Amino acid sequence: MKRLTLLFGALAVALSLTACNTVQGVGKDISKGGQAIEKAAK
Incomplete structure (x- = not known):
């Protein structure tokens, strides 16, 4: 039983x-997407 718990x-x-x-990877992807949108807006 101890082994199963472990x-x-x-x-x-x-x-x-x-x-x-x-989650960290998704955050990086969203950040890169935001940067692309910002560049397109400029």
């Missing part, structure tokens, strides 16, 4: 780290 804990940590990278 496995689920490790899985939760791995998924949360993956989610952070995904």
Whole structure:
């Protein structure tokens, strides 16, 4: 039972780290899109 709990804990940590990278990547994409729109407006 302890091993199963440890496995689920490790899985939760791995998924949360993956989610952070995904959100950061989306933020960068949105920023680049905004910069492109700004350049087009100038």
